[in-house]
Amino acid sequence: MKRDFALDIRHLTRVEGHANIQITVRDGQLVDARWAIVETPRFFEVMLKGMSAERVPFLTSRICGICSISHSLASIRAVERAMVIVPPVVAEKTRLLAMHGETLQSHALHLFFLVAPDFAGTSSVLPLMQSHPDLVRAGLQLKELGNEISTITTGRCTHPVSLVVGGISKAPDKQRLFHLRTMIQESKPALEAACTFFQSLIIPDFSRETEFISLSNGSTYPAIGGQLLSTDGVIRNENDYLLMTNEYTRDFSTSKFTRLSRESSVAGALARFNNNAHLLRPGAREVATSFGLQPICHNPFMNNIAQLVECVHIIEDAEELINSLLNMELSEIKTAYTPKAGAATGAVEAPRGILYHHIETDDEGKVVKADCIIPTTQNNGNIHDDLRAIAAQGLEEGKEDQEIKKLCEMVVRSYDPCISCSVH
Amino acid sequence: MNIAKLKIASFDFTCCEGCQLQLANRESTLSDFLELLDIRNFREILSEKHDDYDIALIEGSISRQDEVERLLKIREQAKVLVAFGTCACFGGINSLKNRFRMDETVREIYGDMAIETLPVKKISDVVKVDLSIPGCPVAKEEVERIIVSLATSSLVTLPKYPVCVECKQQLNTCLFDLGEICLGPITRAGCNAVCPTGKTACLGCRGPAEELNMPAFLELVRERKLSHSDLQEKLAFYNAFEPVATDET
Numbered sequence: 001m002k003r004d005f006a007l008d009i010r011h012l013t014r015v016e017g018h019a020n021i022q023i024t025v026r027d028g029q030l031v032d033a034r035w036a037i038v039e040t041p042r043f044f045e046v047m048l049k050g051m052s053a054e055r056v057p058f059l060t061s062r063i064c065g066i067c068s069i070s071h072s073l074a075s076i077r078a079v080e081r082a083m084v085i086v087p088p089v090v091a092e093k094t095r096l097l098a099m100h101g102e103t104l105q106s107h108a109l110h111l112f113f114l115v116a117p118d119f120a121g122t123s124s125v126l127p128l129m130q131s132h133p134d135l136v137r138a139g140l141q142l143k144e145l146g147n148e149i150s151t152i153t154t155g156r157c158t159h160p161v162s163l164v165v166g167g168i169s170k171a172p173d174k175q176r177l178f179h180l181r182t183m184i185q186e187s188k189p190a191l192e193a194a195c196t197f198f199q200s201l202i203i204p205d206f207s208r209e210t211e212f213i214s215l216s217n218g219s220t221y222p223a224i225g226g227q228l229l230s231t232d233g234v235i236r237n238e239n240d241y242l243l244m245t246n247e248y249t250r251d252f253s254t255s256k257f258t259r260l261s262r263e264s265s266v267a268g269a270l271a272r273f274n275n276n277a278h279l280l281r282p283g284a285r286e287v288a289t290s291f292g293l294q295p296i297c298h299n300p301f302m303n304n305i306a307q308l309v310e311c312v313h314i315i316e317d318a319e320e321l322i323n324s325l326l327n328m329e330l331s332e333i334k335t336a337y338t339p340k341a342g343a344a345t346g347a348v349e350a351p352r353g354i355l356y357h358h359i360e361t362d363d364e365g366k367v368v369k370a371d372c373i374i375p376t377t378q379n380n381g382n383i384h385d386d387l388r389a390i391a392a393q394g395l396e397e398g399k400e401d402q403e404i405k406k407l408c409e410m411v412v413r414s415y416d417p418c419i420s421c422s423v424h
Numbered sequence: 425m426n427i428a429k430l431k432i433a434s435f436d437f438t439c440c441e442g443c444q445l446q447l448a449n450r451e452s453t454l455s456d457f458l459e460l461l462d463i464r465n466f467r468e469i470l471s472e473k474h475d476d477y478d479i480a481l482i483e484g485s486i487s488r489q490d491e492v493e494r495l496l497k498i499r500e501q502a503k504v505l506v507a508f509g510t511c512a513c514f515g516g517i518n519s520l521k522n523r524f525r526m527d528e529t530v531r532e533i534y535g536d537m538a539i540e541t542l543p544v545k546k547i548s549d550v551v552k553v554d555l556s557i558p559g560c561p562v563a564k565e566e567v568e569r570i571i572v573s574l575a576t577s578s579l580v581t582l583p584k585y586p587v588c589v590e591c592k593q594q595l596n597t598c599l600f601d602l603g604e605i606c607l608g609p610i611t612r613a614g615c616n617a618v619c620p621t622g623k624t625a626c627l628g629c630r631g632p633a634e635e636l637n638m639p640a641f642l643e644l645v646r647e648r649k650l651s652h653s654d655l656q657e658k659l660a661f662y663n664a665f666e667p668v669a670t671d672e673t
Contacts, residue, residue: 013471016441040438040488041541046529047520052657058627059661062517065442065561113448113469123471126463129455144451155622157449158442158561162622169623249537420441 002028005401007391011038012412014114014124016066017419019255021408023391030395033388035380035412037255039423048370053079053339053361054165056370060357061159063372064421066109069102069150070350072163074357074372077225077346079165081238082359085337090330091167092224094153097321098160099223099348100314101149105157106351107269107307108146110416111194112139115304118410119201135197138190142311145187149318152176167334174330177322184319191312195287198308204407207298208389210382211262212271213244215349221279221313222272222349229275231296232261239345241356245373255422257381258373264381267353268415269306270297284313300386301414339365350375352418376422379415386411427575433465433477434508435498437491438518438544439484442561443509444468450564457568460575475501479574481508482553485518486545499551504574507547510560510629510662517560518544519663546663555580559615560629560662566614583613584634587626591617599625605650607658609641610665631664 005025011018018039024031044063048056057075061068073095080087087095113125116135120128129136147157152172155161162169215222216229228236228244236244245258259265273280274295277288288294288309293302343360353375360369390411394404434444448454448469463470464477480502486492499505510516521529522543530539547553557570566582573580583589587608591598599606599620607628608620619626645655659665 011467013467013473014469016468040491041533041539042438042487042518043521043529043533043541046524046532047517049524052654055657055661058624059517059520062440062442062560065440065445068440068442109445109448117471124469126458126470129458140451140454143448147449147451155624156618158445161619161624164624170621249534251537254539420436420439 005404007401007405007408009405009409012409014117015413015417015419016421017417017423019417019419021387021412023387023408025391025395028395030388030392033391034252035384035387037253037380037419037423039254039419041254041423044372044424045370048367051367053083053359053365053367056359056367057163057165060372063374063424064418065158066106066418067102067350067352067355067421068159069098069154069163070348070355071357072160073099073224074346074348074355075359076163076165077348078344078357078359079346079361081344081346082342082361083337083340083365084342085166085335087167087335088332090171090325090328090333093321093325094168094172095163096223097318097325098150098153098163100318100321101146101153101157103146103351104311104314105143105146105150107311108139108143111198111304111307112136112143114413114416116197118406118413132197134193138193141187141190142194145183148183149180152180164334166337169334171330171333172325174326177326181319181322184315184322187315191315194308194311195290198305199290203299203301203305204410206301206390206393206407206411208300208386209298211260211265212274212296213260213265213267213378214271214275214354215347216275219279221276221317224348226347228347228354230260230265231274234260238347241345241347241358241373245356245378247373247377253380255380255419256377257384258378259381264385265378266300266382267375267378268303269310270300270303271353272349273297273306273309280309281313281316283316284309287312300382300411303414303416307416341365352376352416353378372424374418374422374424376415376417376419379417380422383412383415383417427460429462430460430571430575431462431464431476431478432481433463433479434468434481435465435483435494436468437482437484437495437512438487439509439511439516441468441483443483443559444481446561446564446567450568453568457571460571477501478503479506480504481506482512482547483508485511485515486547486550487518487542488540489542492550495547495550504554505551507553507556509562510558510631510664512547513556513558514631514662514664515544515546516662520660558612558630558664563615585613586633586635587611587613587615587617587620587630589613590615591620594621596620599623600644600648603648603650605645605655605658607665609644610636610638625658627658627661628664629662631662
């Protein structure tokens with residue numbers, strides 16, 4: 001059947017930031033399908049120029065209201081590598097715990113507030129509070145746990161206070177770490193309820209072969225630093241991030257695009273899983289198996305499941321980190337340093353994928369050049385190409401316009417795009 | 425008590441969306457908080473959109489012409505327009521861009537691509553603001569308190585005294601005694617001194633306190649021989665102290 005069909009979604013809802021989906025079909029032929037980001041640029045790389053290195057993480061954390069801890073830590077890692085500063089072990093453990101808190105909060109926000117309504121057929125989480133109260137309660141409990149971990153480790157859950165170059169400015173309070181351990185114990189039924197809910201959903205049948213890029217360190221599931229690894233077999237050092245991203249502009253988007261071995265690639269939970277599944281904690285591996293998730297999975301909707309698997313991993317890992325901090329003297333928390341000239345990259349696994357900050361400083365330790373490459377930027381190409389493929393598949397299968405529209409929105413949401421972040 | 429729900433909408437402009445995210449935090453009080461609200465428009469969490477709101481929370485600063493137009497339209501509808509967070513109240517960190525030439529800034533990031541960007545403005549530079557809630561990000565406890573005040577038609581107030589007062593109440597070691605400039609003595613309280621309590625300097629995200637002794641503060645910095653450039657960097661960070669900084673330092 002020859003059909004005409006135009007989809008023009010201005011400011012897609014239930015995503016962070018402003019972007020449009022535009023699809024044109026004429027006489028049954030897909031003419032155009034695009035992912036157009038219209039977010040206002042803020043120009044952080046310019047704002048950073050002349051700033052003292054110690055203040056950089058306080059500025060870059062403001063790139064994103066959801067993953068501020070990741071931005072702070074990417075900058076700190078870049079500066080510490082540039083000035084050859086080694087943070088104490090207590091600081092490293094606290095930072096990792098802080099990242100776990102942020103990722104748990106971010107994944108819970110995405111899965112329960114932004115994604116679940118699509119599967120339940122509601123416009124937001126608000127009706128779910130009536131129809132699925134246990135599910136919403138479970139989601140809120142996990143989100144609260146994530147926020148509490150971040151607050152206890154960094155002073156505040158959004159825009160961290162005590163993550164600083166050289167270490168941390170204040171050690172987590174042991175009484176509050178005990179309290180966290182109790183919260184973790186109490187969160188386990190919530191996690192099970194979440195798994196049961198997502199088990200009951202039908203994940204759309206769609207796959208498009210692509211390249212997945214994440215950090216990898218060979219011994220633990222990645223979080224802070226490591227080598228840059230792709231499922232197409234590319235391995236590079238952290239400082240060679242430019243060769244991994246090849247950033248370029250497209251005239252319809254204020255957010256840039258990247259590419260590596262193919263026209264598009266993916267960062268995020270599914271990319272981390274595809275490259276590092278064997279390093280997940282046993283409980284998380286079990287949950288992955290129960291969903292039939294195994295590397296290399298090319299279905300973008302399974303990124304939601306990979307996020308859920310990571311929630312299980314994070315909670316197990318956080319428990320061990322807390323126990324280890326409780327058994328340590330939390331006195332040595334910061335390494336003294338003298339600001340100096342240097343240049344280095346700091347890469348971390350933000351909730352939505354690999355995040356690069358590159359910082360160059362002068363003799364006084366002031367920033368002369370900065371570059372930030374955001375996970376969503378690295379997913380733009382893949383979202384763009386997936387929209388084209390999923391619309392084409394929907395047309396071929398004779399799906400109704402409304403059905404294709406919903407699938408397009410859902411596939412974009414499955415990447416959990418952080419748009420204002422990507423247009424920094 | 426039975427009170428009418430507030431017809432509220434949340435809009436974001438040039439920002440990180442961290443302030444509106446706070447609305448979904450404090451999970452333990454969230455359902456009670458939402459009981460007070462009839463959310464008419466909130467793109468980040470809601471697919472339905474309605475334009476019959478009374479209260480508009482405006483997050484972010486203004487840096488493009490389409491934002492000016494969108495804001496003017498919201499002003500026409502809103503009975504109470506709230507500058508929500510430091511970017512909305514003062515321009516915030518985005519204002520650091522204004523130190524550079526706009527055309528060079530665009531060229532540095534986007535090359536030859538045509539990108540529109542204006543020098544950053546705070547919300548009150550464009551429309552009348554009825555209520556300001558500062559903070560980077562806003563403190564949810566304070567937002568809860570203000571929402572309750574609005575729902576019960578009570579007077580909305582912010583602390584007039586500086587962060588220093590809240591910091592002292594927590595028996596923190598003063599950062600000045602550790603050799604660091606902290607803007608706690610001149611910044612409006614209401615954050616529970618979260619930064620100095622975490623042993624990092626207050627950078628003044630809540631703007632000047634009403635009960636402010638700037639000369640005494642500057643004397644303190646001079647007396648302790650602390651870095652002038654560090655002071656300038658801190659005062660400029662959120663664009664909340666600019667007039668004071670140019671007059672008196």
